[in-house]
Amino acid sequence: MAKQRFFITGTDTDAGKTYVSVGMLKAAARQGLRTMGVKPISAGAEMVDGKLCNDDALQIQAAGSVALRYEQVNPIVFEPAIAPHIAAAKENKLVTVSRLEGFVRGTLLTPHDFSIVEGAGGWRVPLNDRELLSDLAKRLELPVIVVVNMRLGCLNHAFLTMEAIRRDGLPIAGWIANGGQHDMPFYEENLATLNNMISAPLLGSLSWHQDDLTAEQEFDQLFSNLNS
Numbered sequence: 251m252a253k254q255r256f257f258i259t260g261t262d263t264d265a266g267k268t269y270v271s272v273g274m275l276k277a278a279a280r281q282g283l284r285t286m287g288v289k290p291i292s293a294g295a296e297m298v299d300g301k302l303c304n305d306d307a308l309q310i311q312a313a314g315s316v317a318l319r320y321e322q323v324n325p326i327v328f329e330p331a332i333a334p335h336i337a338a339a340k341e342n343k344l345v346t347v348s349r350l351e352g353f354v355r356g357t358l359l360t361p362h363d364f365s366i367v368e369g370a371g372g373w374r375v376p377l378n379d380r381e382l383l384s385d386l387a388k389r390l391e392l393p394v395i396v397v398v399n400m401r402l403g404c405l406n407h408a409f410l411t412m413e414a415i416r417r418d419g420l421p422i423a424g425w426i427a428n429g430g431q432h433d434m435p436f437y438e439e440n441l442a443t444l445n446n447m448i449s450a451p452l453l454g455s456l457s458w459h460q461d462d463l464t465a466e467q468e469f470d471q472l473f474s475n476l477n478s
């Protein structure tokens with residue numbers, strides 16, 4: 251199987267990007283693949299053993315089967331859980347696409363079969379006054395997986411996100427309906443609307459999980475859909 255790499259974005263912050271990233275990394279590892287994930291920039295971190303660590307990055311680091319140092323997974327980390335460019339400005343730091351691209355490409359040189367790069371927030375999150383996180387995805391030329399947080403308002407968010415990714419010229423590997431039947435009235439009707447109007451494949455609909463086995467089964471199916 252050829253090496254597979256994806257950029258994971260979502261309809262918003264808290265859409266489930268990390269949840270999906272971790273689930274996919276584990277599903278790929280169950281198929282015997284060497285897996286790794288990168289969270290290039292994070293905002294929202296705590297001190298762990300004297301080092302600022304972001305929970306998404308720790309989860310992604312733990313879920314990958316290839317051992318990576320924290321800095322390889324998450325090279326840029328800010329303490330407050332706010333928009334990353336504002337967190338950077340508060341520390342008089344400038345984050346650029348070029349710098350992030352260098353870090354990510356460096357980590358992805360580590361031999362592996364399957365990798366994900368998790369964004370932060372949604373598609374158009376600023377990195378500085380001129381550049382967006384979507385510019386990083388463009389520079390990396392990665393196919394994109396969109397996690398749609400299934401709640402009222404997601405139709406508009408999902409369509410705008412798809413439009414923006416296509417406008418950026420990147421392929422959409424597929425989208426995931428996340429957290430179904432959790433708190434969405436007329437879930438099936440909303441899912442059908444998304445499915446009819448999005449031309450990229452629906453890779454899977456993930457329920458709001460009650461147990462690990464259900465989650466594993468859903469991610470195994472999702473992983474197999476990604477490869478079909």
Ligand SMILES: Nc1ncnc2c1ncn2[C@@H]1O[C@H](COP(=O)(O)OP(=O)(O)OP(=O)(O)O)[C@@H](O)[C@H]1O
Nearest residue numbers: 263264265266267268269370371429456457458459
């Ligand atoms: N299908 C699901 N079942 C159960 N819990 C879920 C599911 N999807 C997401 N969650 C939970 O919802 C919360 C938000 O999800 P997650 O952290 O993956 O969002 P995110 O898109 O990565 O956000 P960020 O923009 O901060 O990176 C987490 O606590 C996560 O465990």
Ligand SMILES: C[C@H](N)[C@H](N)CCCCCC(=O)O
Nearest residue numbers: 263293294331332333370371
């Ligand atoms: C702190 C949060 N969990 C994410 N890491 C960053 C979300 C940035 C959102 C920016 C925005 O679109 O307003």
Ligand SMILES: [Mg+2]
Nearest residue numbers: 267268306368
């Ligand atoms: Mg996350």
